[in-house]
Amino acid sequence: MAARRALKAVLVDLSGTLHVEDSAVPGAQEALKRLRSAPVTIRFVTNTTKECKRDLLERLTKLGFDIAENEIFTSLTAARNLLEQKQVRPLLLVDDKALPDFTGIATEDPNAVVVGLAPEHFHYEMMNKAFRLILDGAPLIAIHKARYFKKKNGLALGPGPFVTGLEYATDTKATVVGKPEKTFFLEALRGTSCAPEEAVMIGDDCRDDVGGAQNAGMHGILVRTGKYRPGDEDKINPAPYLTCESFPAQREDASLGCSPFQIIQGCCKQLSWQSFSTGIRNSFHN
Amino acid sequence: MGTPLPGGPRGGLRRGQDGGAKMAAQDGGAKMAAWARGVRGLLLDISGVLYDSGGSGGGVPIAGSAEAVRKIKASGLKLRFCTNETQATREKFVKKLQGLGFDISVAEVTAPAPAACRLLKERGLRPHLLVHDDLVPEFAEIDKTNPNCVVVGDAAENFSYANVNEAFRVLIGLEKPVLISLGRGRYYKETDGLKLDVGAYMKALEYACDVEAEVVGKPAKAFFESALAEMGVPPREAIMIGDDIVSDVGGAQQCGMRAVQVRTGKYRAFGHHRASPTPPGWLLNAVIRPAEDPTRNELLIQLIPNRPCDENHPQVKPDAYVNNLAEAVDVILSQL
Structure with missing residues (x-):
């Protein structure tokens, strides 16, 4: 990355990234806990037209995720914001x-x-x-x-x-108003005092999650869970900033790619995307 | 007034961007007179020109229209009614119009359903029908088993989610989806307000299945041509009179006819003054709120969104605007 920018916010998709239908992606709860130890704002962003935030929260809590309602930003929230704005x-x-x-x-x-x-x-x-x-x-x-x-x-x-x-x-x-609209991603960051360049989006939908976020100026990380199909990473240009095995993937899986959480943690420590790239390379060579 | 229109060779009268309706109507009459001289046949739209549909009586005649039809017939001009009406069989529809005082017979009406039946037979298509219950008898002789296409008409209340979804499932299940639409109108006016027309649902199905519909009815060229053939008049000697700027006016002009826009039916007078001081995309609208004592009437001025309207349409420029059918007929007949 050319700009020396600190990472300040992480946007995480829900369905397909943290859970698939009624089961959590194995280890995702733990990974989220570890992510919380990093000095970043976390937002959970999703396209939903049926479930209100309360229902989403209930479902995620049942699956063992530690999430607060005000961290969830959905396409319904985006619609509401737009109504209030207008x-x-x-x-x-x-x-x-x-x-x-x-x-x-x-x-x-x-x-x-x-x-x-x-x-x-x-x-x-x-x-x-x-x-x-x-x-x-x-x-x-x-x-x-x-x-x-x-x-x-x-x-x-x-x-x-x-x-x-x-x-x-x-x-x-x-x-x-939903993903992959640029305004959706920008709205999700509202109140975080974080610029798009200082945020990363993690999701399983190459076009709607990764492509949309990158179009809004963020970094996009594609995970190979949920609706991911081999070759998805080639569907957008520019390509995903990174493609990872899953949200909670461990360092041991480095041959398959590293975990977004590790990357983010490393990145927060080094406080710059530039050194971050080096960090990733190192994690591969360990 | 009457300056040549950008983008079109047709002189025509338009209510200028800077003129009032009354003045424009007079101007329109004079302009229209010049080219109306060689006319031998008239094509009339029905809904919004002869009457406004809806309500308990099935509709209300537009003032002067019944008399105008009688005048046309007495003049010796050829006359045909060219409608996209698909809420009833022609028999039923014509009966209603007769009840409203119009001199009209089934043989004088060109409508989409019979044209669609010809097309279905020619191509061996078996339709799934998404149409009004009252239109179904028009398809009595068509094989509808194991459908290999969908025909959509103005189904009105039959446009339920379940029915639209069923048509969608038939289409998406076909190897090569064929969607036939009886017209592509956006909306029409009934006595209790504007209603979505078949075009909205045609577009919905097109988007859902990624197909393009084949349109039978106005503005399809073939439809106007068959109406002209039935009348036995070449396009340059015929005038279409309608209230739909795209389907009636635009369609007829594509066919080589002159076309007149009436300011009745679904016509919307929203206009934008070129020199308007309003912000882009907005225009000023002035409304008089009447009080019991007329000297206390209030004038309300508001900003309203500007969108393509019938008086200043970006693509279609009518050859003339008239206030109603009666006015159009008076001007045309005065030239004979």
């Missing part, structure tokens, strides 16, 4: 389970539209309601634009197609 009152087309993340936001007489994954809201009457608001100038905010997702009984439409339909009908563009 001082608008949303029509919320989001799952009921996501509503707690919007507590305290005024919703009567709406002048904005927020679309998450909410099949129960995607009926003609509600779509028309959203459409008329947008046509009258209400901003359209999309939690994300996924095309479809897998359900037990087959594929099901995500919010993307409905957002696209509204965009077409009203001749507007939605503001997408």
Whole structure:
């Protein structure tokens, strides 16, 4: 790294990085504990449209992770921040389970539209309601634009197609707030007094986690867990800053790559990315 | 006023960026008169031109339109109704219009469903239908078993998540997904407000399956051509009159016809004054809030987002703007 910058913040993806469905990535709890001994701010960042922070926290605590609610930053948080910034009152087309993340936001007489994954809201009457608001100038905010997702009984439409339909009908563009949007990563750092160049993002999604973070000026570390498939690291340009076996990978696995936590720890000690690169090389040669 | 439009050779009248509606209408009449002289046939859009749909009676006629249709027929001009209406069979639709006082018959209507049926037969396609219940009889003679394409129309209340998802699953399960859309309109006006049209759902399915729909109906060129053929009039001797700047006006012009935009139906008058002092992307909107005592009326001025509107559309420039069908017909007939 050219700039001599200290590492001040670490962003960690949740699903696929700390846990896969209902099991923790083995050793991830311990690794997180060790990471906490380093002088860095930690944020857990995730694209979710269904789970509010409270539910996420409950699930992670059950899995043995030591995490505080205010360390979690989700696409719902990003949407909320945007609503507060714009001082608008949303029509919320989001799952009921996501509503707690919007507590305290005024919703009567709406002048904005927020679309998450909410099949129960995607009926003609509600779509028309959203459409008329947008046509009258209400901003359209999309939690994300996924095309479809897998359900037990087959594929099901995500919010993307409905957002696209509204965009077409009203001749507007939605503001997408989740990963890999640049603003998502920048918002996640808000209040940390940390510049993007001083942050690292660790995740299993090469495009959305690593590519998105690097596009925002951060360093991206790709882990080979979760949705990772061999060759993913070649999908983005510039390539991931580093690719590691897993979040908690140990030094003994150095042949497979080193652990992000070791890197971060080393980096914090040396307080510069430049010496950090040397540190990594050393860890390989040990 | 009436300065040549950037990007188009058509003279046409437009309500200028700097003129009032009334003045523009008069100006429009004069401008239109010149090229309306050689006209032999008229194509009329129905919804938003003849009537506004919706409500308990099925709709409300637009003032002067029934009389205008009678005048056209009495004049000897050829006449055809060119609609993207897909909420009912033509029989049912025409019956409703007759009930509203219009002189119209099924044989005079060009609509997307019959055109789609011809296309399905030609290509051996078996459709999964995402359409209004009342349109289904139009497809009575089409084999719908083991579908190998999806036909989407203005399904209105049938656009539930479950129904849209079912159409999506059929499409995504096909080796080569074929999506046929009955029109691509963005929205239309009913008596209780604007409603999403088939285009929004066509786009949703296109995005979900990464396909491009084949459009049957306006603004497809083939659709206008079949309406012209049925009327027996070449495009340069025909005028299309509609309320949809893209589907009616743009589509007809692509076909070589002249096209007139009415300021009824879904037409939206939002405009942007070129010299507006408002910040980019915004424009000033003035609204009068009436009081009981008119001398106490309040004038509200607000900033509203500017977006492409029907009066200043970035791509389509109508040959003329008129306030309604009656006005268009009066000007055209005065030239005969």
